[in-house]
Amino acid sequence: MKKHYPILLTSFILLWVSSCGSTNNSSNIASNSPVNYIENKGSDTIVNLALAWAEAYQSEHPDVSISVTGGGTGTGIAALINGTVDIANASRKIKSEEVDEAKSKGINPLEHTIARDAIAVIVNPGNPVSELTLQQISDIYSGKITNWSEIGGEDRPIVKLSRETNSGTHVYFLETVLRLGNKEDKTFFSADTLLLPSSEGIISEVRDNPNAIGYDGLGYIPDDVKMVAVAKESGMPYVLPSIESVNDNSYAIARDLYMYTDGEPKGIIKNYLEWIGSEEAQAVVAELGFVPILK
Amino acid sequence: MEKSLSYREYIITRLIQAAGYSAVVFVVLIFFFLLREGLPTLMEVDASSLINTRWYPIEGYFGILPLIAGSLIVTLGAALIAIPFGIGTAIYISEVAPRWAREILKPLVELLGGLPSVVLGFLGILILSPYLRVLMDLPTGLTAFAGSLLLGGIAIPTVVSVAEDALDAVPRAYREGSWALGATRWQTIWRVTLPAARSGVLTGVMLGIGRAIGETMTVMMVTGNAPVMALTPGSLFSPVRTMTATIAAEMGEVASGSTHYHVLFLIGIVLFMISLIVNIIASSVVFRVKKRAERILS
Numbered sequence: 001m002k003k004h005y006p007i008l009l010t011s012f013i014l015l016w017v018s019s020c021g022s023t024n025n026s027s028n029i030a031s032n033s034p035v036n037y038i039e040n041k042g043s044d045t046i047v048n049l050a051l052a053w054a055e056a057y058q059s060e061h062p063d064v065s066i067s068v069t070g071g072g073t074g075t076g077i078a079a080l081i082n083g084t085v086d087i088a089n090a091s092r093k094i095k096s097e098e099v100d101e102a103k104s105k106g107i108n109p110l111e112h113t114i115a116r117d118a119i120a121v122i123v124n125p126g127n128p129v130s131e132l133t134l135q136q137i138s139d140i141y142s143g144k145i146t147n148w149s150e151i152g153g154e155d156r157p158i159v160k161l162s163r164e165t166n167s168g169t170h171v172y173f174l175e176t177v178l179r180l181g182n183k184e185d186k187t188f189f190s191a192d193t194l195l196l197p198s199s200e201g202i203i204s205e206v207r208d209n210p211n212a213i214g215y216d217g218l219g220y221i222p223d224d225v226k227m228v229a230v231a232k233e234s235g236m237p238y239v240l241p242s243i244e245s246v247n248d249n250s251y252a253i254a255r256d257l258y259m260y261t262d263g264e265p266k267g268i269i270k271n272y273l274e275w276i277g278s279e280e281a282q283a284v285v286a287e288l289g290f291v292p293i294l295k
Numbered sequence: 296m297e298k299s300l301s302y303r304e305y306i307i308t309r310l311i312q313a314a315g316y317s318a319v320v321f322v323v324l325i326f327f328f329l330l331r332e333g334l335p336t337l338m339e340v341d342a343s344s345l346i347n348t349r350w351y352p353i354e355g356y357f358g359i360l361p362l363i364a365g366s367l368i369v370t371l372g373a374a375l376i377a378i379p380f381g382i383g384t385a386i387y388i389s390e391v392a393p394r395w396a397r398e399i400l401k402p403l404v405e406l407l408g409g410l411p412s413v414v415l416g417f418l419g420i421l422i423l424s425p426y427l428r429v430l431m432d433l434p435t436g437l438t439a440f441a442g443s444l445l446l447g448g449i450a451i452p453t454v455v456s457v458a459e460d461a462l463d464a465v466p467r468a469y470r471e472g473s474w475a476l477g478a479t480r481w482q483t484i485w486r487v488t489l490p491a492a493r494s495g496v497l498t499g500v501m502l503g504i505g506r507a508i509g510e511t512m513t514v515m516m517v518t519g520n521a522p523v524m525a526l527t528p529g530s531l532f533s534p535v536r537t538m539t540a541t542i543a544a545e546m547g548e549v550a551s552g553s554t555h556y557h558v559l560f561l562i563g564i565v566l567f568m569i570s571l572i573v574n575i576i577a578s579s580v581v582f583r584v585k586k587r588a589e590r591i592l593s
Contacts, residue, residue, distance in 0.1 A: 157434040164520070165353045166548035188351060191361070194437055194519040194534050197544050201420065201516070208425045211434050 036268055038066045042076020042089030045168040046257050049115060050089055052284050057275060064268055080260055081107055086269050088260040091117070091168070108263045114276050116291040118218040118246040118254035119173055121228040122203070124210045129153040131238040133231045134252055138178050140213060143190025148211070160193040161202045161214035173215055176253055199289075215253075218246070219289030247294045257290070329567060333560030340554060345561075350522035350536065352545065352555045359562060361522040365439065365535035366566075368525040369514060372443025373450055373507040378500055380447070381454025382489075385496070388455070389462035390484050401459070408452030416516035419445050424517055431532065437519035439535040445513045450503035457502055461495020462488060494581040501577035505570055508539075515540035538562045 040050055047070035054066035076088035081102045094109055102109050121137060123129060129152055132140075139145045141160055149155045163170045179185035196202050202214040206225045213228075218241050221227060229238035232252045245251040265273050275281055282292035336345070340357050347358025388400050423444065424436030465488050473483040489496065519534025520541075542559050549556045 159435040164544050165351065166545055171353065188354070191349065191523045192521045192534065194435065194521045195536070195544070196520065197515055204420065205435070205437065209428060209435055 036064050038064065038087065038269060038272060039085040040066055040087045040089065040259075041069045041071060041079050041085045042087075043073040043091040043257070044070040045091040045117065045172070046089040046114075049257075049285065049288050049290060052288060053276060053281055056281070056284060057272060064272070066272070077109070077260065080109060080262065081105055083107065083262070086261065087273075090258045090260060091172075091255065093256075093258065094260060109260045110263055110265075112259045112261065112273055112276075113256045113293060114259050114273075115257045115282070115285045115293060116246050116254055117172070117257055118241050118251060118291050119169060119177075119215050120218045120221050120241045121213065121215045121230060121253070122206050122221060122225045123213050123228055124206055124208075125224065125226045126210045127153060127226065129228070130226065131229045131231070133234045133236075134177055134180055135234070137230070138180060138187065141178050141189055141193060142187045143192070154210075156211045158213060159205075159209060159211040160190065161205055161212055162189055162193050162195055163199070163202065163216070164195050164197055169215070169217060172255070173253070176255070177215075217289035218291055219286055243291055243294065246291045254291070326567065329560055329564050333557060333562075333564045336554070336557040336561040339557060345558075348524050350541070352558065355554070357554070357558045359538075359558070359565065361524045362536055362538045362541050362562060363565065364525045364530075365518070365522070366508060366537040366539065366569075368530055368535060369439050369442045369446060369518060369537055370504060370508045372440060372531055373446035374500075374504050376443060376447030377450035377454050377503050377507065381451045381499065381503060382458055382496060384451065384455045385458035385462055385499070386484055386489070389459045390480075390488060404452050404455045407448070408456065410449075412449060412510055412513045413516075415445050415448065416513040419513060419517035433532055435519065435534065437517055437534055438532050439518055439525060440531050442514045442518040442535075442537070443531065445517060446507040446510055449510055449513065450507045453506050454499045454503040457499030458492070458496040461492040461499065464495065465491045497577060497580055501573055505573055508569060508573070509566070511539040511543045515543055520544065538566050542566075 040054065047068060050068045054068050058064060058066060073088075073090040073092055076085065077090060077094060077098050079085040080088035081098065083105070088109075094111065099109060121132065127148070129148060132151065136145065136151055140151075140158055141162070145151060146158055147155065148158055162173070165171075174189065175181065178187050178189065194205075196205070199216050199220045202216055203220070203222060203225060206212045206214045214225075227241055229240045230252050231238045237250070239245050239250045239252070241251045241254070246254045259273065259276070261269060261273070264270075277293070285292045336357075345357055345359055347356070348360050349356040349358045350361055384400075384404065388397055388404075392400060419441055420437075424438075424441045426436070427433065427438070427441055428436035469487050469491055470483055473487045474480075478486065514537050518537060518540065520536045521534040522536040522541075523530070523533065525531075525533070525535045542562055545555070546559055549559060
């Protein structure tokens with residue numbers, strides 16, 4: 001019997017801790033009237049940004065309580081349609097089927113662009129290649145182009161670097177660049193693509209290795225690696241990623257990030273969304289590696 | 296007085312007993328947990344797609360062969376480095392080094408064993424891999440070989456410390472007898488001391504290999520994690536993805552209860568099995584050696 005005591009004790013402590021946690025939570029909710037409570041759910045790409053915003057906003061407005069959860073864009077929009085959240089975060093535009101479904105339930109999704117997300121393709125500063133088309137980048141990562149000399153560089157093998165498969169950036173790059181936005185396309189990253197667990201790993205390898213090509217969120221790119229100018233198709237202009245080129249949609253590997261509300265927002269939700277458009281909130285955007293919206 | 300003494304004795308004995316049993320209990324519990332989380336895979340994924348060469352879990356490709364091959368090649372490389380260096384260091388410390396060198400070397404080797412693996416990973420990513428790329432003219436330095444070098448470094452202290460203890464435990468009379476017969480110092484080490492300590496040395500080697508195959512952080516940082524099939528010796532100089540790095544990199548984000556989650560646990564089971572096999576081989580070899588030694592002595 002003696003052996004069970006530690007286990008029992010541990011479980012009691014756990015129970016006690018968790019019950020404390022829950023009482024705190026419920027008292028928080030109870031002390032705020034339901035009007036001051038914003039439920040925010042959706043895209044995993046945006047979840048860190050939304051959390052940072054919620055924290056900053058709550059510290060300025062102690063009377064407002066914002067709950068942020070991830071789960072994916074689809075989950076967030078479904079929750080908005082079911083009326084369980086006030087704001088849905090989305091890393092893509094709402095689909096027309098989703099709008100129809102919402103309308104049938106009396107919900108009127110309204111789109112707010114809250115930030116932009118751009119991916120820069122980077123190479124070693126010593127690499128003479130500085131312009132690529134989306135098709136060429138796709139061919140590099142799928143393994144059709146394996147030597148820099150095929151695209152106007154030196155005779156060196158190409159070492160492809162990518163984030164791990166669980167990163168939102170990886171999935172976005174797969175869909176937008178490798179598959180060029182075509183949903184039917186089943187192109188893959190070639191198996192010899194190095195999957196590095198961190199942004200830092202990619203950047204330090206690109207910095208050191210003249211054979212390497214990598215990609216990462218525009219906000220994370222330091223000055224000592226070279227960004228590649230990208231053209232949507234051959235014949236179109238090559239554009240370097242920058243806050244301006246992302247905002248005027250001339251840079252190809254960029255997308256808008258959205259929040260959806262049911263109809264025109266009112267009260268604290270309206271205040272919150274207005275604050276998100278402010279310079280202070282957009283500074284947080286830049287800190288997290290996204291691209292702020294230019295007015 | 297006597298009563299309280301025997302009472303204390305009883306408590307202490309029981310506590311030690313509980314500690315002894317707990318190791319067994321934990322291993323069994325962990326194994327059942329692994330089975331419970333990993334076996335559903337076999338219902339969800341065909342065996343043919345598991346025993347496949349493409350690992351791309353977000354699109355439902357769960358071929359675990361490249362991961363097994365990756366782990367094996369990195370561990371093999373590490374063993375090739377750790378065994379000669381580890382046993383050599385142990386022989387030097389135990390048989391050759393003067394007393395003062397011995398007293399400096401032993402704590403130093405133990406200190407090496409205490410280095411956090413993430414620190415070695417940093418060294419690997421910042422110094423070793425760029426250096427390897429230039430030195431060997433490889434496309435990238437993030438290769439199985441970089442992982443093997445670092446894992447070898449991690450395994451060496453384990454090998455040294457166990458093997459040195461075993462060499463030290465060989466009775467002095469064995470060596471003296473050998474010298475008396477006119478054998479040189481090297482002949483004594485190679486023909487007498489080392490064979491006499493064989494079981495301990497082998498245990499050290501197996502523990503070192505076990506340490507290498509289970510190591511995660513360092514390999515995740517330096518091997519490049521590309522899930523390619525590593526079949527030829529040349530693959531040692533290309534990027535690979537190991538089982539441990541796969542679990543560590545993907546477990547954090549995977550939806551609990553999904554197929555991908557179950558497959559990661561299945562990889563855990565495979566890893567567990569490999570360690571088990573290594574241990575069984577080690578103990579059976581040790582057992583056989585002992586029996587032979589006994590026969591000779593009798």
